Every structure is written in C-alpha cells, then in structure tokens.
Amino acid sequence: MPFPRSIKAAAITRPQRWTTDLVGVWALSLGAIAVSLAALIYYADQDPVAASFVLIAFAAIIGVVLRESVQKREQG
Numbered sequence: 340m341p342f343p344r345s346i347k348a349a350a351i352t353r354p355q356r357w358t359t360d361l362v363g364v365w366a367l368s369l370g371a372i373a374v375s376l377a378a379l380i381y382y383a384d385q386d387p388v389a390a391s392f393v394l395i396a397f398a399a400i401i402g403v404v405l406r407e408s409v410q411k412r413e414q415g
Contacts, residue, residue: 373397373398374394
C-alpha cells in the first residue's frame with residue numbers, strides 16, 4: 340500500500356534526470372564502424388571507390404535515422 344505524500348513533499352520540485360540520447364550513441368558507433376571498414380577496404384584492397392561507397396552508404400543510413408528521430412521528437 341503506497342503512503343500518501345504530504346503537501347510539502349508534493350510541492351518540492353525535483354531536478355530532471357540526465358539521460359543519454361541512445362540514437363546519438365548509436366550514430367557515433369555506426370560512424371566508427373564505417374570508418375574502420377572503409378580503412379580496411381582501402382588498405383587491404385587498394386580500392387578507394389569501394390571505401391568511399393561504404394562511407395557514403397553509412398552516412399546516408401545515419402542521416403535517415405537521425406532525421407526521423409528528430410521529426411518524431413518534434414511531433415510528440
């Protein structure tokens with residue numbers, strides 16, 4: 340059975356908890372994976388076109404996800 344809160348306790352403002360933006364963390368980790376994969380392709384196969392394609396593809400994926408995330412956050 341929960342205890343009722345007093346009027347004084349209900350009037351005290353509590354600070355907001357600091358939260359981590361997990362979409363941002365996901366984007367940073369995916370960017371690090373993209374750079375390492377592009378470096379591996381570039382130095383192992385000597386193929387700069389494939390390395391740039393990997394970077395562009397990962398950047399497009401990150402951009403789409405972040406844009407949708409911002410639009411959902413603005414809507415609600």
